[in-house]
Amino acid sequence: MLRLLHTADVHLGARHTDLGERAAVLRERQFAAFKTSVELALAEQIDIFLIAGDLFDSNTQPRRSVERVAAELGRLARAGIRTVVIPGTHDVYDGASIYRSYDLADMARAPSDWVVVLTPYMPEIVFPPLDTIVYGRVFDTKRSPRSPLAGLDARSDTRASWKVGMVHGSLAIPGRTESDAVVVTEEEIAKTGLDYLALGHWHSAIEGRAGTVSYAYSGAPEPVAVDQDGAGQVLIVTLDDQGGRRVVTIEPKRVGQTRSEKLDLDVSGVHSQPELVDVLGRHADSNLVFDVRLTGLFPDDLDLDPDEVERSLAPSFLRFRLRDNSIPASPEGAVPPPPDTVLGAFVRNVEDQIAALEVSDAPAPSAEPGAVLSSERSEEVDDLREVLRLGRHLLEGRQVTL
Numbered sequence: 001m002l003r004l005l006h007t008a009d010v011h012l013g014a015r016h017t018d019l020g021e022r023a024a025v026l027r028e029r030q031f032a033a034f035k036t037s038v039e040l041a042l043a044e045q046i047d048i049f050l051i052a053g054d055l056f057d058s059n060t061q062p063r064r065s066v067e068r069v070a071a072e073l074g075r076l077a078r079a080g081i082r083t084v085v086i087p088g089t090h091d092v093y094d095g096a097s098i099y100r101s102y103d104l105a106d107m108a109r110a111p112s113d114w115v116v117v118l119t120p121y122m123p124e125i126v127f128p129p130l131d132t133i134v135y136g137r138v139f140d141t142k143r144s145p146r147s148p149l150a151g152l153d154a155r156s157d158t159r160a161s162w163k164v165g166m167v168h169g170s171l172a173i174p175g176r177t178e179s180d181a182v183v184v185t186e187e188e189i190a191k192t193g194l195d196y197l198a199l200g201h202w203h204s205a206i207e208g209r210a211g212t213v214s215y216a217y218s219g220a221p222e223p224v225a226v227d228q229d230g231a232g233q234v235l236i237v238t239l240d241d242q243g244g245r246r247v248v249t250i251e252p253k254r255v256g257q258t259r260s261e262k263l264d265l266d267v268s269g270v271h272s273q274p275e276l277v278d279v280l281g282r283h284a285d286s287n288l289v290f291d292v293r294l295t296g297l298f299p300d301d302l303d304l305d306p307d308e309v310e311r312s313l314a315p316s317f318l319r320f321r322l323r324d325n326s327i328p329a330s331p332e333g334a335v336p337p338p339p340d341t342v343l344g345a346f347v348r349n350v351e352d353q354i355a356a357l358e359v360s361d362a363p364a365p366s367a368e369p370g371a372v373l374s375s376e377r378s379e380e381v382d383d384l385r386e387v388l389r390l391g392r393h394l395l396e397g398r399q400v401t402l
Helices: 017-043 063-078 186-192 273-281 307-318 344-362 374-397
Strands: 002-009 049-052 082-086 116-118 123-126 132-136 162-168 196-198 205-209 213-219 235-244 245-254 259-266 287-294 318-323
Touching: 002 162, 002 196, 017 049, 017 063, 017 235, 017 318, 049 132, 049 162, 049 196, 063 082, 063 116, 082 123, 082 132, 082 162, 082 344, 116 205, 162 273, 186 213, 196 235, 213 245, 259 273, 273 307, 307 318
Parallel strands: 002 049, 049 082, 082 116, 132 162, 162 196, 196 213, 259 287, 287 318
Antiparallel strands: 002 235, 123 132, 205 213, 235 245
């Protein structure tokens, strides 16, 4: 049995220029998630700690930041856990690479085969005690000249039984990823004969299988953008030989603090601004990115300042955003638009359809007093009235978001 911890896209040292004063907070969260990943590896007695690219957000980092990382990798080495890193597209292995400037193994005070950075000149590492070989196919340019999996046939490699690959790039998706710097196809993955392929570059966790090869993106351990979905975890990967049958088990483990939540709130049920602040304030959480959208009909008697609400609640969240997509109710007794305008023609057309439905389904003269339209006709009339209301708002120049 072989146990791996797979992470990627930690992006330590990211500037987060859009966050202002809170940028430093998110940078510390990213390092905290990395440290939590290390502690998880120690607790789970992992064999190899895999970092599939973009450990650093750029190749320009102060020495103290690299030392913090090396100290964590040293903890792993002293506990008998090996680390394998590949450069990504942010910390690319070019002439200015951070991995050329600093020797992580030396800084971690660990033997060179306990903290390994795979490069174009050292594309794999064999760990005889684990009967494992790890392949890391990277280039010394951000844009790859070819597929990193080209020519990789792990089946024919007899140096070890377990075959693990690492790539930082995108899965080929027609119409979406052709222009990415590094692209691999599922067909190429299947041909490698690997037991497991650890992928980096996508910040949301995804698992898949190509032929006999299991692959996964771990996602970023802490969101790199505060409203990023699918981030916040690492993967514990177990490779087991069960009577000659290779079984790969992938288990997500949460290590990040930041959570994202979206809420659509019908403003027609809100009676005052203090009430709205109170309702939304119940979600207060310093780890929460809370995105609220006001929808529905805006009552005439509601005095609401969305900017003021946002400023009031912002300190209670990691980030709080309030968008007003509600629409004002049509005033009672509104003057009909002139019939020779687009709006007038629209209103007349829809009102004629409503009248036709009501006439065609009207109760017979002998019907009981209070008889109403059939439920089917009633729903059609309600739908047309909604069309009329929304259409008037649009044609009168009001913004409507459904």
